[in-house]
Amino acid sequence: MTERQPKPIQRPDLGGPFPEHVAIIMDGNGRWAQRRALRRVLGHKEGIASVREITTSCAEMGVKSLTLYAFSVENWKRPRAEIRFLMGLLEEFMVAERPTLMDNDVRLACIGRLDDLPEASLRALRETEELTASNRGMTLRLALSYGSRSEIADGVRRIAEDARAGRLDPADVDEETLRGYLYDPDTPDPDLLIRTAGEMRISNFLLWQISYAEFYVADVCWPEFRRPQLMEALRAYASRQRKFGGLIQDAPDEAPASKKAERTA
Numbered sequence: 001m002t003e004r005q006p007k008p009i010q011r012p013d014l015g016g017p018f019p020e021h022v023a024i025i026m027d028g029n030g031r032w033a034q035r036r037a038l039r040r041v042l043g044h045k046e047g048i049a050s051v052r053e054i055t056t057s058c059a060e061m062g063v064k065s066l067t068l069y070a071f072s073v074e075n076w077k078r079p080r081a082e083i084r085f086l087m088g089l090l091e092e093f094m095v096a097e098r099p100t101l102m103d104n105d106v107r108l109a110c111i112g113r114l115d116d117l118p119e120a121s122l123r124a125l126r127e128t129e130e131l132t133a134s135n136r137g138m139t140l141r142l143a144l145s146y147g148s149r150s151e152i153a154d155g156v157r158r159i160a161e162d163a164r165a166g167r168l169d170p171a172d173v174d175e176e177t178l179r180g181y182l183y184d185p186d187t188p189d190p191d192l193l194i195r196t197a198g199e200m201r202i203s204n205f206l207l208w209q210i211s212y213a214e215f216y217v218a219d220v221c222w223p224e225f226r227r228p229q230l231m232e233a234l235r236a237y238a239s240r241q242r243k244f245g246g247l248i249q250d251a252p253d254e255a256p257a258s259k260k261a262e263r264t265a
């Protein structure tokens with residue numbers, strides 16, 4: 001049997017940095033459908049085509065991690081029929097997308113309270129995770145029954161349990177400790193966070209991890225967010241200056257803090 005050759009990466013030159021980890025709040029499926037006098041659920045169905053196009057585009061361009069917010073813990077409040085449709089779609093997606101994931105060397109992973117999902121969806125998801133486990137091109141991470149506050153609360157509870165059992169000294173708890181108790185501690189934080197449908201809020205997504213992500217809001221609804229819209233977001237990212245609270249390296253006034261103190265003394 002011949003080894004599958006990974007496809008060469010085609011990274012576009014957008015005149016600036018390129019994100020390693022892109023996270024997306026896929027919003028506006030319902031509105032997309034309603035504007036066309038269709039049932040809301042048809043917007044979710046159309047949204048799958050965007051998931052496929054954005055996943056393959058990101059993999060082709062050499063994004064290392066793509067995290068998609070697919071279903072929040074709060075989304076369980078929606079009508080039963082919509083939830084049933086979404087879970088059915090998830091199960092279908094898990095089976096239908098296997099060849100695309102394999103062709104593009106994409107590994108599937110999931111974060112969230114996955115035990116809340118219906119058994120059939122969870123089984124399909126685990127099988128796809130297993131099938132794609134050794135793919136190395138990009139990780140597609142689906143956030144399902146995900147809530148950032150519950151992720152942090154679950155982590156803090158486990159920290160408290162470990163401290164009580166003597167496995168952890170409370171004096172040693174720092175930011176890295178807490179990170180280690182989140183769902184996916186080994187993945188670097190998102191560099192770019194995109195939200196569609198023009199909404200300017202986080203809706204309980206990756207609160208810890210997006211501390212320094214660059215935020216980009218696209219006006220189009222998720223079913224219309226395709227490769228050209230992704231390129232716009234990547235172009236916007238390339239033009240940002242990330243300072244992480246510090247200063248830009250080549251800023252004109254770059255005397256070290258101690259020198260500045262001397263000058264003003």
Ligand code: IPE
Nearest residue numbers: 026027028029030031070071
């Ligand atoms: C995003 O689209 C998909 C999910 C949250 C599952 P919405 O269903 O939220 O669509 P709008 O925001 O109502 O238009």
Ligand code: IPE
Nearest residue numbers: 025026027069070071072203
């Ligand atoms: C956020 O979208 C959740 C997902 C995209 C899965 P929502 O449509 O649920 O968020 P709100 O209710 O508008 O904040």
Ligand code: MG
Nearest residue numbers: 027028029030
């Ligand atoms: Mg919405």
